[in-house]
Amino acid sequence: MIKCIAIDDEFLALEIIENYVSKCPFLELTATFSSPLEALPMLNRGGCDLLFLDINMPEVNGMDFLSAIPAPPLVVLTTAYPQYALAGFEAGVVDYLVKPFSFERFLKAIQKAQSRLVPRMESGPQYLFVRSAHKMIRVDLDGILMLEGKKDYVAVHTQSKVIDTLTTLTAFQDKLPVKDFVRVHRSFIVALNKINAIERNIIYIDEKKVPVGEMFREDLLRRIG
Template sequence: MIKCIAIDDEFLALEIIENYVSKCPFLELVATFASPLEALSVLNGTGCDLLLLDINMPQVNGLDFLSAIANPPLAVLTTAYPQFALAGFEADVVDYLVKPFSFERFLKAVQKVQSRLAPVQVSGPEYLFIRSAHRMIRVDLDDILLLEGKKDYVAVHTPAQVIDTLTTLTAFQDKLPGKDFVRVHRSFIVALSKITAIERNIIYIGEMKVPIGDLFREELLRRIG
């Protein structure tokens, strides 16, 4: 769970951010503030992982505030002024959202944060036990080709079988080593080592075809270099 704080002097902007965060199961909105100075106690106390920060505010400029924090969290700037973009990236912010921004654009930004915060796995389990009906089936991670999210369950594809399990794709993603698997669509996670080809919007894993979602394309391209 990524804990985040939103700072914006516009009430409507904070409402929009609250709405967007509520749609992301991996985000927790700790607090919202109309002034950066009001947020100091939280940032210096319990802290947060992500700061959703406006730039042009009455009391203090958002970028100046960010540079003044001793141990700043990852930051995504939310502003109506695109001319601050270069300064924002020089401050090593994760992303820069120009108002008004859509939920899809917001999701893309916070997924970048999610990637940065993902722990580096030196070693991990080589298998999972997957509940299917009344059985617990052991599946070696190296045998998993892809995972397909259905309405009420996830289909785990291996060369030998397809295992259906009552869970969500997001919940399953948390169990998989991030270095070996990547989400490429709202309904698909694939094993990087099993990709045989990529053509336009399609990933080939042997004879199987998996679509690439627009929101996931950038992360996929980054992962495959």
């Protein structure tokens, strides 16, 4: 069961999503919001797997709102404005639905989300290929200590080296098995089995210190038991 929420300032748009979700027995629409700010507490608690998000809303632009979520779920953008598509995919969204969209097109977006959620919810891959400069480099997941989000790239810290790859931390997070990795800060994801110690808001991994953001602390403590 994939838990979803929808954010849109138009009632009719929310009604259409609710209707489409009701046709899919593997989807559960847990909440709908006309305001992004009202949805923020649920998103910060990790209350859903998939977010349907409008872009042009009066309180806050959907793209700006997405960038403000510390650990966003998978996102399908729903908008009447196709010009945001490139920015959406660069932000790591699953799909981009231009209103009005059919149920068939909606279903294709859901299938894309499922293909990402399966490795996150189950065992996940044993390795990834990341692009660095002009090469595709294989990185064994068991060798990753942590991932550090920089301004324009992600630094993958392994036991033997650091690999810089031009992507976002959220996009990288979607590829990692959720049982093995946890986001602990806006700029850091760590491998759970590589944590040596935690002292207040600092994680120790080998000789490195990783800060723990307040918004991520509760999830981290739950994950380590």
